[in-house]
Amino acid sequence: MAAPNTASTAAAHPAAESSSPTGRQWLALGVLILAQLAVWLDNTVLNVALTTLADPDDGLGADPGELQWSISSYTLVFAVLLFTGGVLADRYGHRALLLAGMSVFGGASVWAAYSGSATELIVARGVMGIGSALIMPATLALIAQVFDARHRATAIAIWSASSGLAIAGGPLLGGALLDHFWWGSVFLVNVPIVLLCMAGALIWLPAAVRFVEHRFDPLGVLLSTAGLFAVVWGVIEGGHRNDWSDPAVWGAITGGLALIAVFVAVELRVANPSFDVRLFRNRRFTGAGVAVMLVFFGLNGSMYYTSFYLQGVRDQSPLTCGLTLAPVAAGVMLGAAGSARLVKRFGVRAVVTAALLTASAGFLSYIVLDEHTGLPLFWVFLVAQGLGMGAAVAPTTEAIMAVLPPDRTGAGSAVNNSLRQIGGVLGVAVLGSVLSSVYRGEISAELAEVEPGAAATAEESAEATRLVAERLRLPDLAAAADTGYVQAMHVAAVVGAAVAALGAVVFWLAYRRARAGRHSAHRH
Template identity: 65%
Template sequence: MVQQLAGHRPERETASPAGATGSRRWPALAVLVLAQLAVWLDNTILNVALNTLASPDEGLAASTNQLQWSISSYTLIFAVMLFTGGVLGDRYGHRRLLVTGLLVFGAASLWAALSSSAPELIIARGAMGVGSALIMPATLSLISAVFDERERATAIAIWSGGSGLAIAAGPLVGGALLERFWWGSVFLVNVPIVVVALAGAMVLLPAARTRTRTGLDPLGVLLSTAGLGAVVYGVIEGGHRGDWTSTVVLGPLLGGLLVLAVFVAVELRVATPSFDLRLFASSRFTGASVSVMLTFFSLSGSMFYTSFYLQGVRGQTPFEAGLNLLPVAVGVLLGAPVSARLVRALGVGPVVSFAMLTAAATFWAYVRLDLDTAMVWFWLLMLVQGLALGAAVAPTTEAIMAVLPKEHTGAGSAVNNSMRQIGGVLGVAVLGSLLTSAYGSDVEPSLAGLPGPVAETARQSAEATRAVAAQAHLPRLVDAADRSFLHAMHLTSVVGACVAVLGAVVVLVAFRRPASDTL
């Protein structure tokens, strides 16, 4: 059915130079993994530097709100610009967009490292998001150009494993840098990665071109960017404020959804849409896309509260916390390639649904973590979680790319990466808001007797409670903060597990029978 809908599309020519074929295709994959390594590394590396940035002596004397937006400005721009990056790649060539994105990302990283104020850092982080949005769709599209169907699943599995490694390595690398250098080093580390990736891209990657360029749809690009921007902004603000009924939250959410509805109506009527929404007629395309979003919802939320558990409740340094998260990366690296072989034997539905149910079990297992849990059990939990996530993400990504016409691989890659980012934003915002609310309710009885403003400050987070305890010389409040945080984390982890179960159901239904709607 969708083949007929897509029949009018221009034929695509992938003019691969010799350097991108034969035995050199694997070095080409290494370049693409390295490019996305910088992007995913920057998703997590800043978290360990927040305390330093808040310091007036060692950092930028950033306020709490400024610290929140130093993270969110990157995520927001990254998420809303991904569609634009995919469309531009389909029109002008994915290697060209990759090189442009690397240049923007590298320059913005240098700008962030040298920022002299928190507002300047926030703007520089937004510019880094623009570069990331150009890089990510291009990497996956170039994998489709370099590898044939026989090897593409393995290549995508390696690509997915690289993202898992970067996510887990961020806190570790950031902690190691902060022990030796100033806070700007967590951004400056991107520059040599960009330089190597640029050199490799020019030598090894194909300069794919189209015989007939895909038409540019500026109205569609504008509507999708504005709509997604408003929705993601509302989600971020809701998580920051802990108040989802505020007009500052509801206004952007409802307005963004309205703009996205207009976007859908426009895209279904134009001759050359920025992204053909009729592709969602494929249950496999839709199921895989939604499954990716739900996976990253649970993963990003769990990484958020795991960091507070290790550094707050367990009193670990950022570097120690990073070391203890390494089993996740090991699991992802092992799970992704193994899943490619299992899918060939058993199919996407059974493999991915089992993997997501296993991941849900690991999120649920957080209810067993406490003050005295042996770290060997935590490492085992992280390893199994990584194995499950690696086995879930790689096949769904391959399923998305497998049903796409060649001239729309950039837009399809953008969907995949947008779903990851939007899922991550929702996971941190929703689960973070739930964590804060549950913590405040549980710790409130322990704050009785404190002055009103002091109690309100202490109620906001476990870190705030510990700060009040230190100033007022009340060690009992530290114990109360730990107990209440564990209660909140246990509750939040159950919600994350339920979302992962929902993802397992979605992918099992989408792939319940042999493909009949591939594109």
């Protein structure tokens, strides 16, 4: 028993005379980066597989609502259980929770890969979200154990920057796999990553240094999960049914909002909340957190409909689709790399506001795309979108951490990550529903002469319309599907851009008020 503890102590507390991190520390950081990469990769890898999953022969024949849920079930569960993952990690040890999370994530990935129906895939993706919620809080805490104060900031910066790789890596990896294997391979690829992480964790990561007893907040977890699920279900079903007056739709949305209100009231009364809403009393924290949530609304929504545009309207293969989307990652990395210098020169308020507006302009630029737009112009839009995202996220995260007292940084980080995921879930749900509703309106006139049963099938989505057009040998209907989808994408792009721009306004106002109050206090 002595040897492991000695190794753990050595990893957690390097010799004082060491002027740079040891090889063991770098290997430990590599394990944590790989663990994080697996989590974020599954936020993006599925996007290029959506068209395949919608195919009844090559995929699962999933309808638009099921496709939205295949993305949202993962991010929704991930978002609401992040706090619980942090509590469990503090109580049972961060390495133990990382290993447990990896086991759940890996097992659920195999389940997802061999799912026999869209419903089974949705459930498996939700279980993957549980694993991710156990992994993420442990990774940052383990960096704090492995690196001392001199090197911790550098290690965290490298760890944070690595998440940007998932933006490019997800679509590229998914596209490459789908070009050679069946759709389940995009999940099965997680297994070797999980095995490498678990082996590396046992060798290079420190065991528990201390255990902290926290009380659980099961009521908070239940209320937040049920409330968000009901709202997202109502939004997705409203678009899928194209009937927002349906009692099931508006009942789910209003009931979900009521549960969220009860959740907030409960969280204000408990000592160890599952989601610390008290942090929102700080204006800067609220402004920054809400701004990031709204820009992730636009980002995740745009990634959802872009895949159908490239693979459906432009008839790209999954791999070509992944390559087409790669410039956005270049923009993210360039924006993140230059953000610190810009903040030093112009201040966080000006830089983040401008970055959020740039990202919003990138989302809005989709309105000029049609069935024949040259890809170089599309790449320009993607780079601009990525520059805005990269230049906004890092300074905003630093701003959030800067306004929190040291004993609240863990809770603040969890809330910040949860807001990003919630924004992404709502982006896919709302913009996906806008897409479905507008597309039905665009294509309905073209289906007047089609047999009612086939017309009902064709109305489901552009992919369904193309399948009906191919079966009935109606090339004009296939062309109408492309045109209708582009029009629907334009409307969704305007909504997504408007929401992201609202994030810029929220950040600008929140920081102006906070700054004015601080200056006033100094004058007195």
